[in-house]
Amino acid sequence: MNRIKSIIFLFFTVLASQVALRANAEEIILNPDTKNMAWVYGQVGKNTIEHFYEGVNAFYVRSLNDRINVMGGLELNSKKDGFGGVLAELSYKLPVRWFDLVFSGRGVYNRYGKYDCNEYLFRLAVNAQSSHFDVLFGNSFLGYSQFGSSVFEPITWSVGFAAYLKNRKKCNWNVGLFLKNYDYFIYENWNINFGVRGYFSLTPKVRLTGELLVRPAGNINQLAQKFDTSVKIGATYRW
Secondary structure, rough: OHHHHHHHHHHEEEEEEEEOOOHHHOOOOOOOOOEEEEEEEEEEEOOOOOOEEEEEEEEEEEEOOOOOEEEEEEEEEHOOEEEEEEEEEEEEEEEEEEEEEEEEEEEEEEEEEEHHHHEEEEEEEEEEOOOOEEEEEEEEEEEEEOOOEEEEEEEEEEEEEEEEEHHHHHHEEEEEEEHHHHHHHOOOOOOOOOEEEEEEOOOOOOOEEEEEEEEHHHHHHHHOOOEEEEEEEEEEEEE
């Protein structure tokens, strides 16, 4: 009963608080006057299993019109023995008064070479986005295969919250805080990641991005997850 109450409390806390990541490509939304965006960032981190690790992630977003976006991504990471995974996403934006509802379907393949393990994921989510806040809620369908056997998990909730200091539609720099139980190539049950992120626009087309991400060990989670801290530094280019 206490576990159920904790889950219900977490759900309503996140849902009531998250409304804002648009400018930092967590959920990438393009400006109306651009059709393409590329985002590349380097990542360095340390955790209790792999110790120090590094990697590079790259994403491309194509805006089909003012409401529909498609995105592809690639991860290269030393903690996964080089090749990390690939990602594809289709999203649809529905304006609702002072905020937007962004519905998305995301497919991810992760390869953990050190453990000869393959992870397959499909996530359906909705993200409420305004000029200062974001709230995301969804579900991931997860599958694993290793050494000839496989496991399927039909329910893995995705929840996220972010709040930004300034209006993302009207500023060239910004700083924000976030809470979430996922990253682009990481999906967990109730292990809440948190951190700070920001951006600075060098030109109308080029923007620098940065993020500090902390993954506590076993926080709000019945599983013993590893502690992980990482930094991401990158840049976006729009055209």
